[in-house]
Amino acid sequence: MADSKTVEIRIKRQLTPDGPSRRETFRVPLRPGLNIIGALMMIAENPVTAEGRQTVPVSYDANCLEEVCGSCAMVINGKVHMACSALIERLDQPIRLEPMSRFPVVRDLQVDRSRLFRDLQRVKAWIPIDGTYDLGPGPRMSQREQEAAYHFARCISCGSCLEVCPQYNDQTQFVGAAVLGQVRLFNSHPTGQMNAPERLEALLGPGGIHECGYAQNCVEICPKDIPLTQAISEVGGQVMRHVLLGFLRK
Amino acid sequence: MKLNEARLAFMSSSAESTASPDRSFFWRRLHSVSGVFPVGAFLLEHLYTNSYAINGVEAYNEKVRGLTELPMVLILEIAFIYIPIAYHALYGVWVWWRGDGNVTHYPWTGNWMYSLQRWTGLVTMAYIAFHVWEQRFAGVHIIENYFVAFSKVQHSIARPAVHAFYVVGLLSACFHFAYGLWLFACKWGFAPGRAAQKKLLWACAALFLVLSSAGLMSLRSISTAPLQPRPEELLKMRSQKSVARSQGPEAAGKRSAF
Numbered sequence: 001m002a003d004s005k006t007v008e009i010r011i012k013r014q015l016t017p018d019g020p021s022r023r024e025t026f027r028v029p030l031r032p033g034l035n036i037i038g039a040l041m042m043i044a045e046n047p048v049t050a051e052g053r054q055t056v057p058v059s060y061d062a063n064c065l066e067e068v069c070g071s072c073a074m075v076i077n078g079k080v081h082m083a084c085s086a087l088i089e090r091l092d093q094p095i096r097l098e099p100m101s102r103f104p105v106v107r108d109l110q111v112d113r114s115r116l117f118r119d120l121q122r123v124k125a126w127i128p129i130d131g132t133y134d135l136g137p138g139p140r141m142s143q144r145e146q147e148a149a150y151h152f153a154r155c156i157s158c159g160s161c162l163e164v165c166p167q168y169n170d171q172t173q174f175v176g177a178a179v180l181g182q183v184r185l186f187n188s189h190p191t192g193q194m195n196a197p198e199r200l201e202a203l204l205g206p207g208g209i210h211e212c213g214y215a216q217n218c219v220e221i222c223p224k225d226i227p228l229t230q231a232i233s234e235v236g237g238q239v240m241r242h243v244l245l246g247f248l249r250k
Numbered sequence: 251m252k253l254n255e256a257r258l259a260f261m262s263s264s265a266e267s268t269a270s271p272d273r274s275f276f277w278r279r280l281h282s283v284s285g286v287f288p289v290g291a292f293l294l295e296h297l298y299t300n301s302y303a304i305n306g307v308e309a310y311n312e313k314v315r316g317l318t319e320l321p322m323v324l325i326l327e328i329a330f331i332y333i334p335i336a337y338h339a340l341y342g343v344w345v346w347w348r349g350d351g352n353v354t355h356y357p358w359t360g361n362w363m364y365s366l367q368r369w370t371g372l373v374t375m376a377y378i379a380f381h382v383w384e385q386r387f388a389g390v391h392i393i394e395n396y397f398v399a400f401s402k403v404q405h406s407i408a409r410p411a412v413h414a415f416y417v418v419g420l421l422s423a424c425f426h427f428a429y430g431l432w433l434f435a436c437k438w439g440f441a442p443g444r445a446a447q448k449k450l451l452w453a454c455a456a457l458f459l460v461l462s463s464a465g466l467m468s469l470r471s472i473s474t475a476p477l478q479p480r481p482e483e484l485l486k487m488r489s490q491k492s493v494a495r496s497q498g499p500e501a502a503g504k505r506s507a508f
C-alpha cells in the first residue's frame with residue numbers, strides 16, 4: 001500500500017511505574033474513521049518504530065470503544081481526550097500521545113486511577129439498599145429531578161476533569177469535579193438523600209470541596225457535558241448549610 | 251473470635267483519637283468570606299473616600315479628618331483592616347502556591363480568570379504593602395495631621411514609577427475584588443445555574459469598570475491638581491500658625507502694629 005497515506009504518532013513510553021520515560025515514533029496507515037485506539041491496535045500488530053526498530057506493543061486501557069467505560073482517557077496533542085472517540089483525521093499531525101499526568105503511570109499510556117475510586121468511596125457515592133430484609137420500594141422521584149439528575153448519572157469516571165484541574169494534586173488531595181458531581185447525584189436521590197450528611201461531612205475534610213478554585217476547566221473538558229460547575233456550586237451550598245445549621249443546632 | 255473483635259475495636263478507636271480534626275475547610279472559607287467582608291467592604295469605603303479628591307484638596311482632607319476622628323480608630327484599623335487583609339493575603343499566597351496553573355495547556359476563559367485572580371492577588375498584596383507603609387507609617391503622621399493627606403499622595407505619585415504602580419495596583423485590586431465576588435457567589439452556592447452565573451459575571455464586570463474608573467478619576471484629580479506644599483512644609487506652616495495663635499492678643503497686636 002505504497003500509495004496510501006500514513007500518520008505519524010509519537011508516544012511517550014515508560015516500562016515500569018518508576019522507570020525512565022522515552023518517546024517512540026510510529027507510522028500507521030490512515031484508514032477512514034480511524035481512532036487512536038485503532039491506531040494503537042495496529043501498532044500492537046506490528047510493533048516496529050518509524051526508524052524500523054523492533055519494540056514491544058504500547059500498553060493502554062480501553063474497553064467499550066464507545067466512550068462509555070471511561071478507561072481510555074489520555075493526553076492527545078497536549079490535551080486530555082478519550083482515545084476511542086479521538087478521530088485521527090481531526091487531529092493535528094504528528095500526533096503526540098502521553099499518559100494522563102495527574103495519576104501514577106502503570107505502563108506507557110496506562111495510568112492508575114485508584115485515587116478517584118478511593119475518593120468516590122470517601123463520599124459514599126452509592127445508595128445503600130442492601131440489608132437483611134426487604135426494604136420495600138423507595139420514595140418516588142419527580143420527573144423534574146430525574147431529568148436534572150440524569151446529567152450526573154452519565155459520568156464515566158474517566159478522570160478528564162481531574163487531569164485538567166489546577167487544584168488536583170498531591171498537596172491539596174482535592175476530590176475533584178467527578179466526585180462532587182456524584183455527591184450532587186446521590187444527595188438529590190430520594191433514598192440517597194438519607195446519607196447526605198455523611199457525604200457532606202466527608203467534603204469538609206482534607207481535599208474537600210473548599211479546595212476547588214473554580215477554574216471551570218472540568219466543565220470545558222467533560223466528554224459527557226456534565227454541568228460540573230453547577231454541581232460544585234450546589235454541593236458547595238449544601239455543605240455551607242450543613243455546617244451553619246449544624247452549628248446552630250448544636 | 252473475641253480477640254479479633256477487641257482488636258478491631260481498639261484499631262477503630264485509636265484511629266479516631268489520633269486523627270486530628272482537619273480545619274482546612276474553615277480556614278479556606280474564612281479566606282473567601284474575608285475577601286468580601288471586611289476586605290472588600292473596606293475597598294469600597296476607601297475608593298469612596300478617595301473620590302472626594304475630585305472635589306478638591308479641602309474636601310479630600312476634610313474627609314480624611316472625619317476618618318481620623320472615628321472613635322477607637324486604631325482598634326478599628328487593626329480589627330477591620332490590618333488583620334483581615336494580612337490573613338487574606340497570606341492565606342491567599344498559600345492557596346496560590348498549592349495550585350498548578352495550566353492556562354498554557356488549557357487556555358479557556360475560566361482558567362485565565364483563575365490565573366488572573368492569583369496574579370492580581372499577588373500584585374495587590376505588593377501594592378498594599380508599599381501603599382500602607384508609605385502613606386500610613388512613613389513620613390508625616392496622617393492620623394495626627396489629616397491636612398497633609400492630599401499632599402502626601404500627590405508627592406508620592408509625582409514620581410512616574412510610583413504613579414504607574416498606583417494604577418496597576420488599583421486595577422489589580424478592583425479586578426480581584428469584582429471577580430472574587432463572583433467566585434464567592436459560585437462557590438458558596440448562591441448562584442449555581444449556568445445562566446445565573448453568566449449574568450452575575452456581567453454584573454461583576456460592570457462593578458470592576460465602575461470601581462476602577464472611580465479610582466482612576468480620583469487619582470487623576472490628585473495628580474493634576476496644583477502642586478501642594480510638601481507634607482513637611484505643611485506641618486511647619488501649621489505649627490507656625492499655632493505658635494502665632496498661642497502667643498495671644500499681644501502677638502497679634504504686635505503684628506497689626508506693623
Ligand code: FES
Nearest residue numbers: 063065069070084
Ligand atoms: S474505551 Fe471506553 S471510553 Fe474509550
